[in-house]
Amino acid sequence: MTGYLEEGLASVINQCRSPMISFCQRLVRTPSLPGEEGDVAESVRAEMELLGYDEVWVDDWGNVVGLVRGRGTGRSLMFNGHMDHVDPGEVKDWPYAPYSGEIHRGRLWGRGAADMKGPLAAMIYAGGVLAREAIHPPGDLYVAAVVQEEVGGLGTQKLVQSLSPEIAVVGEATGNQLARGHRGRIELVVRVRGKSVHASVPRQGVNPHAVLARFIQRLETLALAQDETFGHSTVAPTVYLTDQRSSNVVPGEARVHLDWRNVPGETREDVIAQLQPVLDACLAEVEGSHGELLVHTRELRTYTGRIEAFPAVFPSYGLDADHPLVLKGQQVLARVLSRPVDIVTWDFATDGGHLMEAGVPTIGFGPAEADRVHTVEESVAVEMLVEGLVGYTALALELGRGH
Numbered sequence: 001m002t003g004y005l006e007e008g009l010a011s012v013i014n015q016c017r018s019p020m021i022s023f024c025q026r027l028v029r030t031p032s033l034p035g036e037e038g039d040v041a042e043s044v045r046a047e048m049e050l051l052g053y054d055e056v057w058v059d060d061w062g063n064v065v066g067l068v069r070g071r072g073t074g075r076s077l078m079f080n081g082h083m084d085h086v087d088p089g090e091v092k093d094w095p096y097a098p099y100s101g102e103i104h105r106g107r108l109w110g111r112g113a114a115d116m117k118g119p120l121a122a123m124i125y126a127g128g129v130l131a132r133e134a135i136h137p138p139g140d141l142y143v144a145a146v147v148q149e150e151v152g153g154l155g156t157q158k159l160v161q162s163l164s165p166e167i168a169v170v171g172e173a174t175g176n177q178l179a180r181g182h183r184g185r186i187e188l189v190v191r192v193r194g195k196s197v198h199a200s201v202p203r204q205g206v207n208p209h210a211v212l213a214r215f216i217q218r219l220e221t222l223a224l225a226q227d228e229t230f231g232h233s234t235v236a237p238t239v240y241l242t243d244q245r246s247s248n249v250v251p252g253e254a255r256v257h258l259d260w261r262n263v264p265g266e267t268r269e270d271v272i273a274q275l276q277p278v279l280d281a282c283l284a285e286v287e288g289s290h291g292e293l294l295v296h297t298r299e300l301r302t303y304t305g306r307i308e309a310f311p312a313v314f315p316s317y318g319l320d321a322d323h324p325l326v327l328k329g330q331q332v333l334a335r336v337l338s339r340p341v342d343i344v345t346w347d348f349a350t351d352g353g354h355l356m357e358a359g360v361p362t363i364g365f366g367p368a369e370a371d372r373v374h375t376v377e378e379s380v381a382v383e384m385l386v387e388g389l390v391g392y393t394a395l396a397l398e399l400g401r402g403h
């Protein structure tokens with residue numbers, strides 16, 4: 001599996017196998033919901049120091065960055081993986097407890113195992129293989145363990161304001177194939193106000209549901225943007241809320257959240273320009289109603305105490321299938337893994353969108369299966385993690401070569 005890697009390095013990777021798996025288990029056993037990544041960040045920092053990274057630091061937002069210094073002959077490279085994970089939901093629905101990190105049937109189980117503590121452990125150990133052997137990659141290698149990806153990517157968006165590598169690899173699940181982009185995600189909120197009254201006399205009020213019912217129905221008639229690779233944009237109404245908890249009162253306000261997945265090239269301005277006339281028409285049909293359409297902004301608090309108002313937007317992106325970075329990545333991986341490597345696109349949005357928006361060409365390589373992500377079957381095959389470690393080590397050695 002280690003193709004052209006010299007024998008010495010192959011044996012170091014072999015020695016790293018079991019400490020990498022134990023490290024991954026420790027990460028899974030440490031819960032780290034968005035905004036609560038402090039304990040995991042401490043484990044990551046300590047492990048990078050133990051592995052002999054040249055420098056390790058934690059930025060104001062709580063991102064942990066490890067540096068393996070390059071020879072200065074090539075491009076700087078960032079491996080990017082997030083430390084947070086989604087909520088595990090009902091513990092009883094899981095085959096193994098969500099924070100157990102247990103290994104059964106060759107798989108390491110738990111919330112975050114696939115998304116993405118497994119890939120994160122593999123990239124941290126790839127940097128560790130080089131650090132331990134005092135091998136300098138062509139350009140500086142930054143391994144970035146970031147915060148708050150699951151709530152929009154605050155960590156990466158802040159990180160790239162102060163650290164701009166020339167190329168990047170995001171470790172979201174690709175089943176060890178190579179990804180070149182994804183649709184974006186824009187969360188919108190439509191807020192409609194009417195007039196609240198006793199539900200026994202609805203005609204004396206203005207019911208905001210009447211507007212939103214029309215609006216939601218018309219979403220199905222929208223002509224959505226198309227893309228040859230990524231299919232078409234989609235829109236799904238998700239959360240629906242009113243200002244009432246009593247079921248015998250006509251609410252004064254109702255709002256619906258929309259999850260819009262945009263193909264590359266479609267901006268948030270385009271989306272608003274398409275939706276606003278639809279909302280205006282629905283408002284006009286219900287006398288006395290008012291409403292607005294906004295990109296949803298969350299107030300996020302990092303575990304380090306920073307508070308940021310953050311728009312829930314992941315930019316879309318797509319590198320061409322014949323982009324030099326895509327071809328180079330595919331060639332390096334196919335050679336070292338001794339098998340064909342497919343070029344794929346992700347179904348979901350990643351921090352790659354923020355990296356690309358900051359001008360950093362980004363590919364994806366993640367040792368985990370996408371269909372395990374955000375499910376109670378979340379787990380990662382141990383052999384896939386080991387293959388991931390080999391892949392990351394080769395990418396660290398090769399991607400930065402030449403300009």
Ligand SMILES: [Zn+2]
Nearest residue numbers: 082115116172
């Ligand atoms: Zn993820």
